[in-house]
Amino acid sequence: MKNKILSLILVLISLGAGYAQKGRMPFQDKSLRINERVEDLLPRMSLEEKVAQMRIFHANIGVGANEKGELELSDRVIEKLKLGIAGIKNPGEHISPLAAAKLNNELQKYIIKSNRWGIPALFVTESYNGVDAEGCTKFGRPITSAASFNPELVNRIWDVVGREARLRGMHMCHSPEADIVRDPRFGRMSEAFGEDTYLTTQMVINAIKGVQGNYEGLGNGTHIGAVAKHFAGYGQVLGGSNFAAVEISPRTLIDEIYPPFEAAVKEARTLGIMASHGDLNGIATHGNEELLTGVLRDQWGFDGYVVSDSNDIARLFYFMKVAESPQAAALMGLVAGIDVDLYAEDSYAYLPEMVKKDPSIEKMIDRSVRRVLRTKMILGLFDNPYIDIKEVEKEVRSTASLELAQQADLESIILLKNENNLLPLKRENQKIALLGPLVYQGTQAAFESVAGENVSFVADKGFELTDGDKGAPSLLPTDEKTIKKLVDVANESDMTILFLGGDEFTAKEAYFNNAVGDRATIEPVGAQDELVKRVKALGKPLIVVLKHRRTLAINTIAEQADAILDGWDLSEFGDSSAAKIIFGEVSPSGKSPVTIPRSIGQLPFHYSMKEINNKKGYLFLEDGPLFPFGYGLSYGNFEYSELQLSGMTMTPSTEITVSVQVTNTGKMKAKEVVQLYLKDEIGSVTRPDKELKGFEKIELDPGQSKSVTFTITPEMLKFTGPKMEKIWEAGDYTVMIGTSSKEGVSAQFRLEK
Template structure:
């Protein structure tokens, strides 16, 4: 009997011990770390559920509001959401922010309630003029705000973008672009920040910090995550045509193309990275493990997710021809480190079946799903998945955001020419001013009348359009002598002519994979624009050009004939109002060119920081040099640079030096100036750039005021990729230039000693 009791007590003890062991951690427990919650959830998912967390579809396949504003889902979407989903692109993009917030709450609730584990989805937008959705504040495009040379301004813009996107129920944006754009044939030029590595790095890091609320805004529900794109070299497509190959040296890739992405990861802590459509050294970016794992994750320590560009994993097979089959393409993308398949109905949809034949694939799938789930936990979506409806109308398009859009415009417009100081015009000029040309908008005259003063009057006429405005493949319109004559008739009876010229959203746009074109074989202004300005100038009228465009244009005729040119790229919704303020002198222009303006497409490739040896020869029958250099921009005042000082003529790998200059406003107008510092390596073991921007500061100066502006020169600024393809510091002589553009400034010398 004693033996039997002993056995019983032993069994009871074991049972008690077993019951007292800690249970499986609950991924819903907010007290756990994010990694603990991810590891608690991941093993619960079936292979089909895991793969669902690696796919994003577009809302246009069947997510919409019915006539009463209620959520309406297509059968296709209902089927997709049974297993959960990584995310949905652009839900509710065409309705008001309040209606979008309500619909996205409904959509999120449906998703959570209709997958086994209640996993929320990421709702994804883009941001080229602010949030790309109805009813949000419309800012200028990225290359426009880059012309401000004001990183803190860019940070504030993207802070608004992050807030307005989150308020309407979004969580991520496939922006900003960290690409370097140097070919104006490329239709997507205005989506990026310009030709220079340093300028782009400053703008992109500030954009990411802004949209993510300095990272703190992610979990507290006030901001969204950034997806920096397109990694890497996308802006370097051959011929400037979308989807073309990329031919770029490894040295240029490391020294010039990588840095904005590296800073996006290390400094700005971007949540996502999008891979590039293109290839590097013949290796498709979506199938390049050395790029997406070796560089991005192993070297830079990126912990976020990598998303494909639209359908690009499948295209490894059917377009790029580097995979033998759709299944091979899926495995190639997965092995390379692409975590999310954007849009495709093929590619990662094959993974569950592939795992049956190759169970080891699931280890790669688990890595990808971890990154996606981690992002959702960082964003706080498991604990607070819904929008606070009461905040939407108070916070979206609030007055401070609209004023910021206007402020950004005023700091971004570039004064390219101002002969005889024709600008600014007097508000009390008692003049008849003609607002003419294809880029005149419906509200242009209203915008000018709000600024004009009491005596000036306006007459407005568009005259002609640049294209037939077909969204897919726009066509140039035939010559219209009647429209041209109508414009000239108005010009004859006017005292001043303001011509609105350049390009628009139809002459520069994304060339989609199927059908649509957006790149150009020439960069001259299209249509009758050159003839219009020539004939207006023949009338002897003072002629001011308001230049609007989304790609760099070779504006030779405009530059020759115009008395003044204000270059606005693509401004905010208040662009014409801002132009009127500048024309009438309410503020002085302070923008600087974020690109080099060539005289001819035949000069391409053509950027200020090219190797010095490229400047040896020009072309027959063409004036040498750019039409306008990088960093150029005039003001309504003049600035004098003097007293360049270098704290030490020698720098070592362990020291820094300071370079300073005095800048004086020598005119009678308060204005801002962008003080720019360039460095040149005089002798290198490999051919080196002609010069490189390494610092800038925008300052305000009253008439007669002098300010001293200082820059630190650090060893890091002097690093480059040497003969053995390793980052090095090389002893030798350097020139520093501080000035008003890449071609004008005071120069000094220093030496790097080892």
């Protein structure tokens, strides 16, 4: 045995001597396995260098370019980079992709040369409308693309995001959001994929696989790593108020909130996870070891890194008030399993002095640093840390990417109403007024380009909704003269298209420092409803195009308008896309990714709530939603028939296939989202009214039929039982296949054990 150990030592000494002769060390050898390289580098590092690999700072503290485009760093940044750094958020975000690529190459070169071991940094971005940086392709928001019910399309969108981000020198993305959002008061609603667990899961899987290049794009330098967020329950804040407490049952957490995150880890192989601002059952998430280690790592096998949300480890002390001191907060975050501290100067910065008092802490530091170094090696940054400048202008905002942005719009726009088949409009001699606060500078030109010479347009924004204050915007007062002017323009036209909803200030993230973004009401703000009623009174056709970032209770609009297109927050081609739908170049095929309520008083209100929630309505309010989840009209007309099951019983080890015939009885080629819902008729715990378990988007010519088949698996029927364990339960189930969560054909089968 002693001889074997001696032989191994001699081999290691020999290898070390070999690397020394070449001027290299084992961690620099890309032929070695990543874990071997990490284990070689880690013990070489000082404690302070390790802690530096656990911190990210924002570029706005002093990373920029001078008039010649050369890198300029503040003294504060220079000091931070002496020991290396885990990463920097948003370097070069306000300059062109080419300028950013050059700047980030210089920045990375500086970082590598400035620390002893030449450890590169992660440059981190976010993605809500494509890459959140100057000069990249602007896509619709995640909730917009969720309305497409087309996961493959979402995969292609995020593939472009990954490529464009990498080409400007980025490596990680604090996106996508795997949160379930069900409260339209919440200002960040549009950043996620909607209210449904299954739809969100499919979108998150495809977003991560897209942005990471199906994982293969990480090491070859074409894509960036994803950081799924906010784990877990962030979208469930009380009152829809950012930073508020989260009150959610353990069963709902497991069955409805966890699945998108679990799929992000197990199926999509996300490189990172961001912890949630909030708490679960009174335990602050950033100090929740059971969640961040027990569930995430021990149960799901996550091996990437966990990053804090902005300053949230420090906030365990001064905001959440669950830690006695900043140092106690740092230890709480470290024990829980948070590897990287985002922005804070009063949290992990204290770790070196804390280790002097308690050396056992260093083992947990080593654990986190391993994960960060491993991520950098997966991304190939130790071997190829720079961007090929020649490729930037070829790929960023390519023709194919811009076309994809509009295709995504066309598949995501939802036709909510089409009274007397007003749409699509004919390109005949008529004058159309384009009016309202969501008319943009290029709206008229976009409609003119689509409609052609026979149709004339007049456009007038009329009024703004808010004063545009980025922190705490105020609503602007109604100006009767402006309303009258818009009505006069409408009166002089043959028909009117009103552009209504909300601007970027009426739904946004609420920050500390008195920046608000959540709302206490969900009706359209300002004079929008009044404008609708006044224009409708003219007796001319009225079309409404909605643009918004939160669900709105559009009762007046739904009653008064002849046709309604819901676009949520579209791409840079949004107005052109709306025009193409309105003039019939494409049939709308979007479906609502949320339930649209009549009143804020109905909240919480989503289609998959427990059946007992639907027993009673409210005084003086019509029952049910204004528009249900999964709803969206078409210029085609789809009939569902011949629902067939392969059997009437199944067991936990068998499956049932179910098929339905879908026929387009309309006069236009169109796409339809065929939706599969399951309902557990009797359960040992109260069960959801129904749950989406599958969907398929199909395209049919007029008169064409297609048989659509789904497989019902035992996994679809599992739920968390009375003893908080996942179970199957014998009993009757209803399967419904249809055009929305409210309309379809159904049958029953039985699960037998």
